Amino acid sequence: MKVPRYSPLPVLARAVRWRVFAPAFVALALVAGTTASIAAPTAALAAPGDDGRLAVLLFYKSNFHASHVQARQAVRDLATQLGTQYNLPVDIQETEDPAAFTTVNLATKDAVVFAQTGGVLFDAAQRSALEAYIRGGGGYMGMHYAGWSVGQSEHDVNPFYYRLVGAVSEGHPENPGVRPGRVFVPDTSHPLTQGVTASITRSDEWYDWVVNPAPNVRTLIEADESSYGGGANGSPHPITWCQKIDSGRSWYTAMGHEGSAYSEAYMRAQMKNGLAYAAGLLSADCSPPPPPAGVPVRYEFEEGTGTVGANSGSLGSIGSAVLTGTTGWSTNGILGKAVNLPGGSTANAVDLPDNLLQNAANFTVGFWVRPDTKSNWTSMFHIGDGLGGTGSYFHIQMQTQVSGNTGLAASFKAKTGPEERVYANPVRDVVANQWNHVAFTRQGSTGTLYLNGAAIASRSDLTVTMTGIGSTANNWLGRNGYGDAAFDGLIDDVRVYTSSALNGSQVTAMYNEGSAVRYTFNENTGTAAGNSGAKASIGAAALQGATSWAAGRFGSAVNLPGGAASSGNQVRLPDNIQAGLTNQFAVSFWARPDTLPNWVPLLQIGSSTDTFFLLQSGTNSGTTGFGATFKAAGNPAQERLTLGSGRDLPLNQWTHVVFTMNGSTGKIYFNGVLQGTRTNFPIGIGNVGVGGTTTANFIGGTSWGDPRFDGLIDDFRLYGYELSAEHVTQLYSGRR
Structure with missing residues (x-):
């Protein structure tokens, strides 16, 4: 069905045009207790071997690592070996031109291989084609620099690419940058570790991950940080992993800085398995590790x-x-x-x-x-x-x-x-x-x-x-x-x-259950609200304007009196409250509105009207109800999930509000019940701010000229991961 395009709104409600999606992007009405999704387009993919050949798109960039030459040669050699092994002719399209990433061209490929790629890679159409290809059953293989992001890279502008690779690095031990280190295989029975030496010491550049991917990927090879010194992730430190993404497959190794690596038997053994998996020739369980079993x-x-x-x-x-x-x-x-x-x-x-x-x-x-x-x-x-x-x-x-x-x-x-x-x-x-x-x-x-x-x-x-x-x-x-x-x-x-x-990723999962930032608002005096969350370095919130205290859902709460934007009646949250958040996060709070003007903000994390994450009531002058909106700096498009007309917070009663995001999927919950889902957000919390910096973070306020929130807010929490439906229910019931 078609998505309506809205005409410009009055200045205080901002001029907004809804993004018009291609027919394959279907917007569904969201109703209480149902999950409505906006599905990504899928390409008609040939299963590996169906056309009697092994077809690979070998994508590289020549301006980051001279070793792209040796990496590409290794891929060509390994593809030839797999062709012989599976009795398939091999067809390799080798290019550094992103124009190859079209729906039509990708539909002919069994796998795409990224050999030492870096920087911003694609335009919007190419990103959409790659995501549809992977989600529809395609395969990805990435090497070393594909996971690196200093300055702006594809990871920063394309949340799906971050998900596809699995992690991002912005640093590694230096002086020297390339040094000997031990790597080991935690599961020698896994299909993708067959023929790979169980433990070996070799020289490489050892990436540290901004967020350790261990809980979200199947780790195939780990790095022993104690063997090379200076590592920042601890244990486990994944260095090669695989993932399942909808119907598609992803394999990545951070090893391979130097050209000589690609002639090593060790590297070639893992790469051959990775290419076979990406191309659909070798089946393997690439689901993430299970959470800890029931606690005794x-x-x-x-x-x-x-x-x-x-x-x-x-x-x-x-x-x-x-x-x-x-x-x-x-x-x-x-x-x-x-x-x-x-x-x-x-x-x-x-x-x-x-x-x-x-x-x-x-x-x-x-x-x-x-x-x-x-x-x-x-x-x-x-x-x-x-x-x-x-x-x-x-x-x-x-x-x-x-x-x-x-x-x-x-x-x-x-x-x-x-x-x-x-x-x-x-x-x-x-x-x-x-x-x-x-x-x-x-x-x-x-x-x-x-x-x-x-x-x-x-x-x-x-x-x-x-x-x-x-x-x-x-x-x-x-x-x-x-x-x-x-x-x-x-x-x-x-x-x-x-x-x-428990293994390291399971211990990490226990730690991640704690809220990174929490304002209980139990002070009931003064203008500062302390952060009792796990990230103490993110400091106190400040009550501004005529914001005061009142009896809350639990103890005391902040009492926001509403008013015009010029009143400054809001709670000022610390700068960079979202620091470290990329493709997963969640916010939770209790709200009791007295009135709900159009476009009234409950939460903003951002820097200005050019870049933000907003939770609002009365969106589109109330015609689309409660909503969550993301906007990246310099991009005019605002990406929303709204609940629809009449679907908003009730007045004069407490409602528990939760928004979660994992990759491109965002969800809104009221009182423990899922209200709406969008599965194709092209941007997320990692795209908010200017260079990752946010300086306009508010409860009850926004950078826009909209009225301020009028009512009570209690127990605000920010998490660095997606809350499960069970966790949301427990929060609502007061058990967490």
Whole structure:
């Protein structure tokens, strides 16, 4: 069906023309409780081998790496080998002209190969053709520089390209840039690692990822950062991976800086598999790693009253946690509520069940902590017999003093013999007055310590086991069996996997569940609202104009009085609040409007009327209801998802509002229920701002001349990933 083109609107509501999509882009009306989508066009693709040949589009750029010459030769050689192996003639179209990216031409190809491409690559029509080709069943293979973005690159202007490659790098260790490093195959049984040496040390340029792709791709080869030094991602550090994108396939390796790499047997083995997969000749499971299985023991601390924290894990026989002394509750957890440990007497703690982790050979412990103060040797998690130095234990402590300050550490001690510790060098530790996620995994003799989703230390020669520690009746949060200072602060969401060591991407997934930015608006005084989220460096929000406080959905809320744009009645959010967000994010808040003028803003993240992300009510003078809009700098098009006439926030009652985005798909939820979906957003949060900088971020305000929001806003949260429907429901129900 056709999408109407709207005539210019009055100046305060801005002149907006809806983008008119080709017939294959269908806009569906959005109604409550249904998922309406705008589908991307698909090309009619020939399955590999259907036309009796192996057809490859080999795309390169000659102005970034001289090694494009050797990379292309390797692709030609490997395509010839695959043609012989599968009894197919080979047809390679080799070009650096993006004009080859048309729907008609791509429909004849089994795979596209990007050999050392860089910069901005395509125009809008070429981007659309590539996306339709991949989503419709085509294959992509990328090498090294295709994942690099310093200055402006295709990643910055084309969210789908970022998704296609899987990650973006803006740096790597220097001096020297090319250095020896160890790479290894985490799953030697995977079809795309067959013939690839399980572990090898080789020289290359080792990209760091702006956002670690491990949770979203199937990692085929990892880099061991400790082998070359200076890496910024920790473990896991994917270096070669594959993905499934709708019906299409993607394979990428960050290795291959120097031309000599492409004559290595190691590189050619992985590249041959990657080309076979991209072309559809070799089947493989390229789904991302599954999230952690059901948690055996989990204390969410959502009770908020009494002295018992229930075990909501799958092992119900392992009982509840008990608050002791004057330990209490807080509504300001990283995920909903938390326990509040006051420090002082060691009687102020949380008592965990006896014999937790007894005889466990492989296990994981993860939890969130927000210390108010820090002291030497303070335990956050302790399993032991309560006898201190004469007894046995496993515990995780802050500010350990092994040889000077050694910071965060995990320690094991049997009833006889010395302690064995895992800690970072240089020192890493939890930080006071902000949320920190701590995790420790034990796999046999190997223990790995994580802080905020990244591995900071590992040791492979541990000899003290949980069996050696024996029975334990003094298991606590917030204290240990010594006389060390009790923990002072908040602890939330303690998880114990009693028989499995999570991998790095699973630990990262646990960390990512925390809100990066959170304004609870519980101050109820002054003009500053503190950020209690995991990214403490993104500071406080400021109440401006006549904005004040009122009773909220939870505690207090900000009271925005509306008014003209000139009133400045809004909440000013910090500059660059979206820093680090690219193809995934989510926002969540509660809103209670008194009135809803046309185009009234609830949230803006942006820099001006030329670039922004907006959540608004009364869009298109109310004819299209509630909406989410993106605009990239210098591009006149505004890209929207709207709910339709009459689909907006109700007046004088609280509504929980969530917007999520993953790649090109955006979703709007009210009160835990999905209201609308758009699947072909051409831009996203990574395109907002000027050079990634935003300086006009508001709750209840905007850079436009529209009226300010009139009503209450409470509990604003910003996440660096797409919330699942279940997570949204839990937020609405108050469980997170």
